Amino acid sequence: MNRIFLAPICGGRSSAAITRNRQLTRLPHILPRRSFRTSTSLLVVKPFILADIGEGIRECEVIQWFVEPEARVEQFDKLCEVQSDKASVEITSRYDGVIKKLHYAAGEMALVGKPLVDIDLADELASDPELGEGKSAEPEPSGPPSATSIQAAAAAEAGRLSREAAHGGNKVETASEKPVRNNNGKHRSLATPAVRHICKELGVTIEEVIGTGKDGRVLKEDVTRFASSSSANSRSSAAGILEPGLQAASSPGGLKNPESQITNSRGTPTRPVTPAPELAQETTQPLTRIQSEMFKIMTASLSIPHFLYSDEICLNSITSLRSRLNKDLAKSAAGEAGVDAVKKLTLLPFIIKSVSVSLSQYPLLNSRLDTSSPVPQLITRPSHNIGIAMDTPLGLLVPNIKSVQQLSILEIAAELQRLQSLGAAGKLSPADLRGGTITVSNIGSIGGTVVAPVIVPSEVAILGVGRGRFVPAFDGEGKVEKREIVNFSWSADHRVVDGATMARMAARVRELVEEPERLLVRLR
Numbered sequence: 001m002n003r004i005f006l007a008p009i010c011g012g013r014s015s016a017a018i019t020r021n022r023q024l025t026r027l028p029h030i031l032p033r034r035s036f037r038t039s040t041s042l043l044v045v046k047p048f049i050l051a052d053i054g055e056g057i058r059e060c061e062v063i064q065w066f067v068e069p070e071a072r073v074e075q076f077d078k079l080c081e082v083q084s085d086k087a088s089v090e091i092t093s094r095y096d097g098v099i100k101k102l103h104y105a106a107g108e109m110a111l112v113g114k115p116l117v118d119i120d121l122a123d124e125l126a127s128d129p130e131l132g133e134g135k136s137a138e139p140e141p142s143g144p145p146s147a148t149s150i151q152a153a154a155a156a157e158a159g160r161l162s163r164e165a166a167h168g169g170n171k172v173e174t175a176s177e178k179p180v181r182n183n184n185g186k187h188r189s190l191a192t193p194a195v196r197h198i199c200k201e202l203g204v205t206i207e208e209v210i211g212t213g214k215d216g217r218v219l220k221e222d223v224t225r226f227a228s229s230s231s232a233n234s235r236s237s238a239a240g241i242l243e244p245g246l247q248a249a250s251s252p253g254g255l256k257n258p259e260s261q262i263t264n265s266r267g268t269p270t271r272p273v274t275p276a277p278e279l280a281q282e283t284t285q286p287l288t289r290i291q292s293e294m295f296k297i298m299t300a301s302l303s304i305p306h307f308l309y310s311d312e313i314c315l316n317s318i319t320s321l322r323s324r325l326n327k328d329l330a331k332s333a334a335g336e337a338g339v340d341a342v343k344k345l346t347l348l349p350f351i352i353k354s355v356s357v358s359l360s361q362y363p364l365l366n367s368r369l370d371t372s373s374p375v376p377q378l379i380t381r382p383s384h385n386i387g388i389a390m391d392t393p394l395g396l397l398v399p400n401i402k403s404v405q406q407l408s409i410l411e412i413a414a415e416l417q418r419l420q421s422l423g424a425a426g427k428l429s430p431a432d433l434r435g436g437t438i439t440v441s442n443i444g445s446i447g448g449t450v451v452a453p454v455i456v457p458s459e460v461a462i463l464g465v466g467r468g469r470f471v472p473a474f475d476g477e478g479k480v481e482k483r484e485i486v487n488f489s490w491s492a493d494h495r496v497v498d499g500a501t502m503a504r505m506a507a508r509v510r511e512l513v514e515e516p517e518r519l520l521v522r523l524r
Contacts (some may be wrong), residue, residue: 045100048079053089053430059085059109061289063196067117071099079117082110083408085293087428088398097121127410191218194426200288202227205420240357289397300457307494308452311506315468315484318350318516331355339410347486348388348442348518349412351465354512356384356404357522362505366437367495378496387436387456388416391446392423398456399428400436408523444468444486453491460497461505464489 053060058081067079072095081090101118105112191199191206199206200221209226211218248253289296326344359366364379370377387400401412401417423427438459443451444467451464466487473483488509492502512519 003450044121046095046097046119046121048095048117048119049094050082050091050110050112050114050116053082053084057084057112061112062087062104062106062108062110063088063192064106065102067102068355069099069101073097073099074118083289085289087430087433088426089430091116093119095119095121102289139169178403182420192426194424195223197393197426198223198289200281200285203350204230220284226408231336288395290397294396297457298454301454304455304457306455307492307497307499307502309490309492309499309506310418310450310500311488311510313486313488313510314514315347315486316346317438319484319514321516322347322350339408339414342410342413343414347468348440348465349409349416350516351442351513352386352388352404352412352416352440353409353510353523354406354509354519355386355438357512357519358508359384359438359507360405361508362501364497364501365492365505367460367496368437368458369460369493374494381437383435383437385435385437387439388419389439389441389443389460390420390423392426392428394426397428397433398439399423399432400439402435438462440465450487451489453489454490455493460493461502462491463509464491 010071033113050060052498061084063081064081065080067073069075074096075093077093079091079093081088083089087115090173097119099117100120102116103115110116122350138360191211196206196251199209204223204227206218206223209222211220212222213219248430322345332340332343366380366384367380370379383402384404385400385402385406387398389396389398399422401407401415401419404412407415419428419432422432436456436459439453439456439462441451441453442460442465443453444465447467449469451466453462453464455462466489468484468486470484472480472481475481488506490502490506
């Protein structure tokens with residue numbers, strides 16, 4: 001007989017539910033008990049990305065580091081100094097934290113958009129060894145020195161004294177005793193780009209030079225002194241290497257006739273043999289960053305058909321005006337800034353302003369030619385950002401004076417002084433070098449009367465100024481007079497600038513320079 005079992009009903013729940021609840025109730029007794037534990041929070045390490053410093057530069061050289069690993073930095077603290085094709089820039093921190101890693105060493109090329117350093121953004125660096133502040137693996141000695149260590153030190157000292165005695169009393173430094181200069185500090189090879197350029201010219205490794213400037217900065221005098229001492233040591237070493245026969249002839253015990261003291265293997269006297277001079281060998285060196293940039297720009301300029309135009313300018317009137325103005329400027333108080341700091345007006349500010357006034361009448365010379373599109377386009381620029389070619393310790397640089405059409409001659413002279421000071425120190429910023437619309441090259445400050453200047457690819461014209469000189473000339477009445485003249489040499493892009501336009505532009509500049517009263521009435 002079959003038996004039928006009915007599941008008991010308890011509070012509306014089935015027997016399966018009751019069984020499952022009983023199993024869950026017994027589960028804590030089956031599984032092992034585990035205590036709650038916490039782990040140390042991880043440090044927040046932020047990679048500092050090298051941002052674009054302008055002009056489409058993709059890489060730059062790390063000149064020096066101002067920090068080292070485990071150093072604490074705050075916002076706007078200087079991290080390093082980098083040098084691009086045209087200028088050097090100091091990179092500052094955007095975060096507060098601790099430096100964990102330097103991705104590049106001094107002298108290496110850093111890539112734009114890649115990590116420069118790793119910065120730990122934690123508020124405080126823990127003292128736990130696992131967090132980067134561990135103690136030294138070697139325990140510090142405690143207690144008085146043992147007898148064994150005293151005997152070892154005495155033996156080492158005795159060995160050193162014996163080596164000195166064997167070398168005639170001169171101190172002999174072993175590899176372990178030789179002092180090692182630490183170049184991994186905060187101010188490792190601290191120097192300006194101009195000093196580094198001098199080191200490259202003299203073939204001096206800047207890490208070997210001991211700096212006497214502030215914070216160990218290497219100065220120009222330190223480099224020249226190091227180079228002089230190195231060459232003197234080389235000459236003294238070379239002078240000590242003589243032929244045995246010559247040494248015997250020049251010894252105190254030898255005869256006065258040196259030829260009688262030098263004999264061959266058969267005893268026959270011979271004359272001293274003069275060593276043949278060594279032939280100079282060719283050396284190969286890579287282009288500097290400035291030379292590499294000049295190579296690319298001038299190679300691109302070869303595709304521009306240059307149109308040359310030269311004119312002769314009389315400077316008698318403007319020289320007289322400058323003389324009167326400079327007497328008034330010399331009376332101003334010393335130590336002033338801005339336009340009041342200008343103590344003397346040169347010819348260049350007047351030329352720059354004359355070019356700007358002429359560009360308002362001939363804007364074609366202030367434009368640029370865009371050949372990136374299938375159909376070439378001419379882009380007219382409203383601002384007169386006139387570049388000034390400068391000979392700096394780093395090489396040829398062309399900073400520009402912004403918005404010359406809105407500046408007076410004194411303001412142009414003050415800005416010119418600022419750019420010249422920065423150029424001499426190698427501190428021109430990328431903003432000073434970008435955005436030029438036309439260039440003036442005062443080659444006459446060095447020498448030469450006529451020049452054929454090369455156009456920058458982003459411009460359509462350039463002016464070269466020669467050296468001023470005095471010549472005899474006839475005036476309107478046929479009388480001979482003394483004239484100070486200078487040659488203006490123009491180059492224009494013949495793809496967009498025709499000869500007539502260039503000639504009219506040059507004639508307008510000549511009128512403003514020869515008759516400065518016309519220039520003064522157009523000043524704003």
